Each structure stands twice: as C-alpha cells, then as structure tokens.
Amino acid sequence: MFWKDSGSRSSSGSGRDQNGVGPFGQVRVLIVGDSGVGKSSLVHLILKGSAIARPAQTVGCTVGIKHITYGSTGGSSNNVSDAERNFFVELWDVSGHDRYKACRSIFYTQINGVIFVYDLSQRKSKSNLSKWAVEVAEMGTFLAPLGSGGPGGLPVPYLVIANKVDLVPRDGTRASSGNLVDLARQWAEKQGFLRCSEELPLTESFPGNSGLLSAAKQARYDKEALIKFFRMLIRRRYFSNEPPAPNPWSLTPREDTILPVETLGDSTDSFQRKSLSGEGFLYNGVVPLPAQRNLAPPPTLNPQQPVLSLDNYRYHRFSSSSLPDVSSGRTSREDMNV
Numbered sequence: 001m002f003w004k005d006s007g008s009r010s011s012s013g014s015g016r017d018q019n020g021v022g023p024f025g026q027v028r029v030l031i032v033g034d035s036g037v038g039k040s041s042l043v044h045l046i047l048k049g050s051a052i053a054r055p056a057q058t059v060g061c062t063v064g065i066k067h068i069t070y071g072s073t074g075g076s077s078n079n080v081s082d083a084e085r086n087f088f089v090e091l092w093d094v095s096g097h098d099r100y101k102a103c104r105s106i107f108y109t110q111i112n113g114v115i116f117v118y119d120l121s122q123r124k125s126k127s128n129l130s131k132w133a134v135e136v137a138e139m140g141t142f143l144a145p146l147g148s149g150g151p152g153g154l155p156v157p158y159l160v161i162a163n164k165v166d167l168v169p170r171d172g173t174r175a176s177s178g179n180l181v182d183l184a185r186q187w188a189e190k191q192g193f194l195r196c197s198e199e200l201p202l203t204e205s206f207p208g209n210s211g212l213l214s215a216a217k218q219a220r221y222d223k224e225a226l227i228k229f230f231r232m233l234i235r236r237r238y239f240s241n242e243p244p245a246p247n248p249w250s251l252t253p254r255e256d257t258i259l260p261v262e263t264l265g266d267s268t269d270s271f272q273r274k275s276l277s278g279e280g281f282l283y284n285g286v287v288p289l290p291a292q293r294n295l296a297p298p299p300t301l302n303p304q305q306p307v308l309s310l311d312n313y314r315y316h317r318f319s320s321s322s323l324p325d326v327s328s329g330r331t332s333r334e335d336m337n338v
C-alpha cells in the first residue's frame, strides 16, 4: 500500500447532509513540510483532539477526514443556501522524507489549500518550506485557483504552522535546536561576532512573519483558526459568490515575538498571533493558470466553479532562485518500504 486512509469513508462520493437540504462536498488540503516536523502529529490532533504519543513515519501519504459544517445557522429551512451543510475536509498528510521525493507528486492533485508545517526548533525546516511550495506549485493541480501564485507560484490559499513551540524558550528568545546552524549562530553571538538581530547567511526564511503556532505533542493548537481556514476553502469552492471574509491566511509565525503558551487543548486563545508586517502584494485576479484549465471535474455533486469573486489574498514576495536545498530530514527512523 502506498497510502492509507486514516479517516472516515471516502469523501469523493455524494450524499445529502443531515438536514436533507442538499449535497455535501469536500475540500482537499495538502499538508507538507520536512520529515519529523510533526505533520502527522498535527493531523492526529486536528482529527482526534488529542496528542499522539508515538506517530509512525508516514509512508507516501495518509489521508484523514475532518467533518465540518458550513452555512448560516439562522437561515430559513426554505432556503437551501442558508442552511448548515456538511462538508469533509480531506487532510492529505504527505511524507516529508526524501525517499518519496521522486514520486510524492502523485498526491498533489485537485488541491484546494495547503498547510505548510515546520519545526520551530529546526530552522532549516522553515527555509525548506520554500522548496515545498515550489514543488507543490509546479507538480500539483488545483481547485478554485487564485489568479496568481503565492510562494513558488502556489495558486491556492495556504497556512503556515510552526510546530514544537514547546521547544522554544518561554522567555521569547530564539529556539535552540541543537542543529549545527543554530549552534554556530549562538556561538558567534556569544563571541560578539553577531548581534542578536543578525543571521548567519545560511538560510532564507519562508516569507512572512505571522501565522499559527502549535505544540502537537502537547495537544496545543489554534483550533478556531484552523476551522476558519477550512471554512474559507469551502467558501471559495462552493460559495464563491459570497463576499470574502478578511483573510488572515498565508501567514507565517513571527519567531521573534513568540509568547509563552499557557492554554492547553482546544482553547482558541492558545496562541498569540501577530499581524503581518512584512512586504506583501495583493492578488485580485481570477484567471486560472494554464495548467489548470483542463482539469477533470471534482468527484462531488457540486462541480468546481470558477472563482468569480475578487478574493484578495496577501502573499509575500518570494524568490525561489535563492532557495537552499531540501534537507534530508530525519534519519533515525527505520527505512520504510514503498
């Protein structure tokens, strides 16, 4: 088996929601990032609401299904468009290990959104997100694409999650990872060669400075923000004539402003998110990318509609030419057979 389904039944079928007022639908969210950053742990947390003690290394791809509703609860039952409807959010947790690099693009199909995950204690895993963005943008097919690309040309909304915030010192200083780049930087700072604000010129950060923090191992994440992201993807795919809500997505966390995280579990106040302050540009276009014009219709009752509204998604400038190589990821786990 190249991949397994860890969630409920396939969402590609059709049906009517619990109110009997119309078909449900599904959106597909790709979850990418280096091996070991905690993608599977996060997905488990999102689906089960609890931490997983010892996640197995993902083989190829694991698909989990999150059920959420979308619609106006106050709507009249006579008006289908006002009713709460059921949707499945497919979470495609793609293995970050290099051994799947050559073939994992088969999972990059009909993507509605992307969640990039990195390890706050491993700086390289953040800079490598740029490589992930390029890979997905170049190899993927997309639903409800934006008119222009985000990082690497990615044409769908994305979210960046900095995981393992529990490994960051609570006084807000930079993460200490034990990796050589960080150790070298810390040593240089100690010797007075660098001021704290300076970086060794070894990595280029993923664009942006705000987003979500999580500690999947401690069951801490911003549940409300995730649900909003999923709802936004549903709205873009199925209700694109609705006015877009203010879009906080496509943000990455400010590591220099990480605050202590006190709240556990499902609290929506678990994490401080800072507003975006970096350089950005706005997307207003609605023209599908050339590679997306001949997509087969999605396997749901509600076929993909072109995006008619002028959603504004803010992205950061991004240069793929100066990106570092993807790191080899973890090596401590046993090799898996494909």
Ligand SMILES: Nc1nc2c(ncn2[C@@H]2O[C@H](COP(=O)(O)OP(=O)(O)OP(=O)(O)O)[C@@H](O)[C@H]2O)c(=O)[nH]1
Pocket (backbone or CB within 6 Å): 033, 034, 035, 036, 037, 038, 039, 040, 041, 042, 052, 053, 054, 055, 056, 057, 058, 059, 094, 095, 096, 097, 163, 164, 165, 166, 167, 214, 215, 216, 217, 218
């Ligand atoms: N300290 C800490 N460890 C974590 C956290 N989240 C995950 N881990 C640990 O990191 C390791 C890797 O977690 P996974 O969820 O398997 O990582 P992954 O990104 O899915 O890895 P691949 O399947 O190889 O792509 C495991 O030992 C987890 O227990 C966290 O928030 N804090």
